[in-house]
Each structure stands twice: as structure tokens, then as C-alpha cells.
Amino acid sequence: MADRRKFLKLSLLTSAAVMAGQRLFGKTDPVTEYKYPLVKDNPIVISTWDFGKEANSAAWTILGKGGRALDAVEKGVMVPEADPNNQSVGLGGRPDRDGRVTLDACIMDENYKCGSVACLEHVVHAISVARMVMEKTPHVMLVGDGALQFALENGFKKENLLTDKSEKEWKEWLKTSKYKPVKNIENILPGSAKNHDTIGMVALDASGNMSGACTTSGMAYKLHGRVGDSPIIGAGLYVDNEVGAATSTGVGEEVIRIVGSHLVVELMRQGMDPETACKKAVERIVTRNPAAAKEVQVGFLALNKKGEYGAYALQEGFSYAVKNGTTEDVFHAKAIYTR
Ligand code: SD4
DSSP states (O other): OHHHHHHHHHHHHHHHHHHHHHHHHSSSOHHHHHOOOOOOSOOEEEEESTTHHHHHHHHHHHHTTTOOHHHHHHHHHHHHHHOTTOTTSSTTOOOOTTSOOOEEEEEEOTTSOEEEEEEEOSOSOHHHHHHHHHHHSSOSEEEHHHHHHHHHHTTOOOOOOOOHHHHHHHHHHHTTOOOOOOOOOOOOSTTOOOOOOOEEEEEEOTTSOEEEEEEEOOSTTOOTTOOOSTTSBTTTEEEETTTEEEEEEEOHHHHHHTTHHHHHHHHHHTTOOHHHHHHHHHHHHHHHOHHHHHHSOEEEEEEETTSOEEEEEEESOOEEEEEESSOEEEEEOEEEEOO
């Protein structure tokens, strides 16, 4: 009798758990729900801003030959990192308020493996240090002096990243010392200034695998030690090889608050196309604080497992570059606030 009562109790508990699972996932096997057919032989790379075009070309030297998305995204974002004229990534990046160039970067592969560095000084290719953290340590993230020590011990060269141009601008800024993030926009009007920013890149390779990379010198004239969204897995970048990948640019504090890139991937998992998923994430920033959202830029860029891509931003003027076997182009994302 006692055994029968135990059995009944167990079956009731089991059916309650199954019903709860069904409510949560719609059916008992959630995995099959979001699996896309494997897209093979149709690689694609997308990245933030106009300067993503050159970065995509570098990535394509690997993707176009059937290489791995992970290698492609690293190689791609190394282009703006090495460009001294790009004042938002790597060498030549704008410094913090103390005149120190501090870099944030992260990388993620098709197996949820990821690596990250934050507040790293003196090393141009922060993305390669992040990859080394992923591949050579049991950790995900190294910061500050520890990240620099690790980089130097692993053969990276110590360099001065502050160019004359960035130093001059910083000294000008010191006269007022007012921290106000610029609303980043690309040249939406003919002749208007280019305002390049952080590079985030995600790719799908010929084997149907996805990876992503994100690298930046962060917000100009930030407090020393400030870390943005870009090196934070789930905020500035997220890759789920079953679903898709997303990356972000703009004021990192806003992105971190909603764990933006992870949110975009989860929305795609629920069936949204990349643009709609990016839009919903941006709308969440607006809902949280409409007054603040009006004053800053945030853009999300996403690619799903089918090779479909899309983007959305708070402010008009967020551009992104796309390259696949047939297309090479730069597009402007739709936005909540237009002028
Ligand atoms: C950060 N998201 O450090 C980066 C920088 C950026 O527009 O993209 N600025 O918050």
C-alpha cells in the first residue's frame, strides 16, 4: 500500500513536471524546436560600421577558402586594431581621462568556448590576446595588469598605443574634462563626418559553424579602469552555434544592463528574424529609460544559422558591412530615433 502511494505521488509529480516543461517550451523536446538546417558552403561575414568592409575582406581570405569562422573573425578585426587612424579600436584609440589607451576585446567560437581581455594596455591586437586566453588558459577573462602580463609572457610586443593625434585631442578635452559619449553615427548625410566605432564581427563558415569577435578602445575619456560591453560575453558578443550570433556597439553601460547580445540570440531562438530580434533588444533599452535612450547610441547586429542577417539601432546612422560569395555591401540599420 505504502509502495502504491509512493508510486502515485511520483507519477503525479512527474506529470506536473512534464506539464510545466510544456508550458515553458511549448513541447517536451525544446531542442528540436530551434534547430535550423545546416547551411553549408555558403559562408558569410558581417561587421559593424563602414570600416567593417575592409575587415570583412580580411575575414574573407579565410572564409572564402572554406576556413574556420573563428580564424576569419580574428583576422578581420585585426585590420582596424592595427589602423592608427581608427580612433576607437586598438592602435590610435582614444585614451581614458588619464591619457591611457585601454582595450577591451572578446572572441567566441562554435563550441561556447570564449576568451576575453579588459582594460588591456600596450598591446595592439587585444583580440589575439583574448583568443589566447580562450585557448591556453582555463579562464574566460583577464583584466588590466594581469592581461598585460599574460600577453607579454606569450610573446606579444609592448607598444605605445597613444598616437600624436589622439594625444592632441585628449589634451584639448582636458581643458573642459566633460565626459559625454558622442552619439555615434556614420555618414548618413552626403559629406557628413564618419564616426567609426567599435568593431563587432560575426561569421558563418562553409562548414556551417559560427564565431564572433568584438574589439574596442571603449568610450573616449572614460574613467581609468572602466570596462564596457565589448569584452563581456553575452553583452558585446554572443554566439550559439545552434541559433545564431550577435554583437553590439554604442554606449556599453546600456548594453550590459540588458545583456544585449545574449538577448538578441535568445530572441532568435524563439523564432524571430535577426532584425526583429535586434529591434526588440533596442526597444528594451528605450522602455527602461526613454529619456536616457534618446541621448545615446546603441546598435545590435545579428546573423542566424540560416545566414540571414539584420541590425537595429537607437539612433539613425548605424551602418554595417556584409560580405558573402555574391555580395559585398554596407547597409544602414533602421532606428528608433530618426532626425
Ligand atoms: C564601449 N561599446 O566601450 C563600447 C564602445 C562603443 O560607441 O561601441 N562605443 O562601451
